[in-house]
Amino acid sequence: MQDIKYLFEPRSVAVVGASSKVGKLGHTVVDNLVSSRYRGKIYPVNPAGGEILGIPVFHDINSIPGEIDLAVIIIPAAAVFDAVRGCADKGARFAAIISSGFSEIGNSGEERKIVDYARAHNMRVLGPNIIGIYSSAAPMNATFGPGDIQAGNVAIVTQSGALGVAMIGKTRVENIGLSAIVSLGNKADMDEVEILNYLAADSNTKVIMMYIEGVTHGESLVDVLRKTTKIKPVVVVKSGRSKRGAMAAASHTGSLAGVDKVFDDIARQCGVTRAEGIQEALEWCKYLASIPEPQGDDAVIITNGGGIGVLTADACEKYDINLYDNLPDMKKIFADVVPVYGSAKNPIDITGQATAENYLTAINAALGNKHIDSILCLGCESGVFEPDRFAIQAEQLFQAGKVSKPLIFSFVGGAAVEDTIQRLKIQGIPIFNDVLIAVSCLGAVYYNHRQKNEPPAIYENVEIDEAAIKDVIDAARRDGRRSLFSYEARSIMRAVGIATPAGNIAHTPEEAVGYAQDIGYPVVMKVVSRDIVHKSDAGGVALDIDNKEEVTDAYEAILANCRRFNPEARIEGIEVSKQVKHGIETIVGARRDLSFGPIVMFGLGGIYVEVMKDIEFRAFPLSKGEAYRMISEIKSYPLLLGVRGESRRDIDALADAVVRVGTVLKRFHDISDIEINPLVAYEHGEGVSAVDVRILLSGKEVNA
């Protein structure tokens, strides 16, 4: 197992495919290494030999004296395997393959061959199809992008090479310093999980930005993201939100994006900040790295215009920023700067008469008050406001180190205002010409602050009757079925500890009548058939059965309907079960997601679930606390709290059910999907009931 430190801080770098011709990528990589003041040994490799930038060129890998920590390979695809073999045989620790022409164009076989050989010789592969790697720790720019990367404390991990190159240039313009740029490319061997683990521990990195198109080892990624976001912010831009985007992403690197909603929910679960686009992500990263963390939740808005103040207040609600609302206190704090015709109510309106000095007074008042935790300072160009004077005062404020809490500016105006914005921005002062971006930045700061300070999740060990569950699965397997009958699925629910209505399978009308009388009316009757999955669609369900006559009629109707629906259906019987009393119908599910592994789902259930789609996803494992939060995030949550005089529902039982369902999926790899719809929620203290349960087994038996 190689120490990833040698990828970021190699003592020696071989450039296989180095070129003396300016303009060639093989020349650019060597040039960048030199210009980045890399302190280790550089070994250009080219059969032609010679010299590049005064460095002797080796004819082949074997000629290189000493060890190679990192080999950067930049030759045609057809020659890459031989180069990898050479590097691996030489004992190189890492190979960063810039060359393209592998799985992204369907050439997966060659890619696998390369990785297999590398791994067999204890060498790790980054890429192929990457731009290279940059690390400020070395320092080392082993990319073919722009050479003048500014060192700093934002790390970028990107699945897109072109975006990676573009972001190098963009960060330079935006004055964002980087601690690392890692291009993942085809992720044939190394992926974001290992890179994140390194960056989480890297003292040079304060913020991590990721551009993702597809997720492969989702379970591991979730795990490392959860740990990383407790240490430093992770900002993600993920493409493939739309179907078109997903298709384009798929063709770009041969990866398939998961369902975006699932990703979005899981990203929040992991504490990741998700940006809409690159610009937003870079803005957030820049300021997350430099803005002090707030000590509390209360923000104030200082503005010289009422309209822009209201806009900002609206945006604060969107980004979950709490506005300080103690009016008497604010009147005292801002007494010196709010005129009679202004307003000390948040947003603090210091009016269009405010000068640069007035702004400074208001800002200092806010900075000096212990009840105010963050400040949004807005302004519209006016006749009395002098942008130049304001810029000087703002610079002095920051240079004096007096800004101990988040302070973000947004000004709107003409050329003078724009010049001021650019002047301050270059110095790293958070200022924007768009109030929404300003607020979103503060929102990102608060989001990270909150989730970082959340207590760690406690995963309880849920007790379930594993032997009973295994028996049911084994019986279905012997029967050659992947789909469990509803009574089997419900027996698994009972083994898991989730209440289900009592029921029995009747094979004759007489049995049906007997069971109905034992269970007690009203009862529900449903067909049991491996060939009829959606019973309602086949006319295989009868509800509210109140007496013996109705039992026999329902029995008859279900059989007739199902035989007509599918004459070849094997009908095992008709299940007679207790009709549950009315409650709020929810849906709880769990499945093995292709990207993320075991995930759980909760939402508003019933027959309209596919129309309303009011559901939330989380990766498993999930603590009960996380399950509570998941439940509270559905739009229909107020229904569970009780509306229009109705009582609160048993949310505790719902959260418990979510965790238990996830536990079954996690422990039994034989199960691929579980869905309870509806899981009826009763009043607080009265629990829940799993009325209809569907469980699918995986395609082939897998040992748990």
Add this chain to the structure above:
Amino acid sequence: MKSLIVGSMDGNAGKTSLIIGLAKATGKSFGYIKPLGDRLVYRKKRVWDYDAALMTNIFGMTNNPEDITVGFEHLKMRFKYDEEGARNRVLAMAKEVGESKDMLFVEGGKDIEYGLSFYLSVLSLARYLGGKLVMLVGGEENYIVDNVIFIKKYIQFTGIDFRGVIINKVRNVDDFKTVYLPMMQKAGVNVLGIIPYQAELTFFSMDYLAQYLLARVVAGEEGLDRRINNIFVGAASVDSAYSDARFHQEHKLVVTSGDRSDMLLASFEDRCTAAVVITNNILPPQNILAKADAKQIPVLLVPIGVYETARQIESLTPLITAKNTEEIGLMEKLVRENVDINALMSG
């Protein structure tokens, strides 16, 4: 109380239509029971037979449809009734429905042996009620002859007033009378009528189709009484459909998947489209359904696929509804012109 029991050798021979024709042609007051149902409808926790409901509607009977059928499925019937129970139930039903009527029409099960194991076969009914029995026979001509001779040779009519047979849905009546009738008469069978095939009577209504398929009506509800004569499966492209003669047949039903907006629009625009069934539980956009609403073209939604839907429709028996006065008039005319009603019902 006089009763006429109508049985058949096979399902879908036309028993209900014959009864409707006889009831109209005789002009007498009558009752109707169908002890053994075969077109089950389950609504409001009760089971009833579609034909029974049809008859109560057509003739304004005051009886509830669920009260003129004893049951459908063997398992339930054997559970509920022994021989005496079955007999008593039929007699009670007959009394309730037929008392003070000129005639009680009793429709037998789908074929001659159906219901034998729970004492409700057509021959059992005839014995319980002591009424006249007529057997309806249809199908291919040679098959008809075989069935009729079978009836004569092997069915025991002891205790039953067996009036004879009526041949139904004959494609070429003249040919039948010349070639096949003599064979049956030679065998000593009393042929009381030869009813010609009528294409109009093979239509089915969308209302019935909706119930049969357990479909949801998602547009054009006002047009549910439309009748269907042809089925077109919209699987290929619209261009192919336009060049297919079947797409331009009158009273056609188009079956297509709900995501085929192109086929749906083409269907709604075609004047020959009577109705549409959309499959796979895929609802098209609302603006497309609005076009169906505007033209009162009923659109049904089913969860199953196109192939399965077409298969089920293919196996459906065409039925009429109370609103189909033309078809009802036609049945009356067919009976009046082709059946010896006097020989059938006298005595």
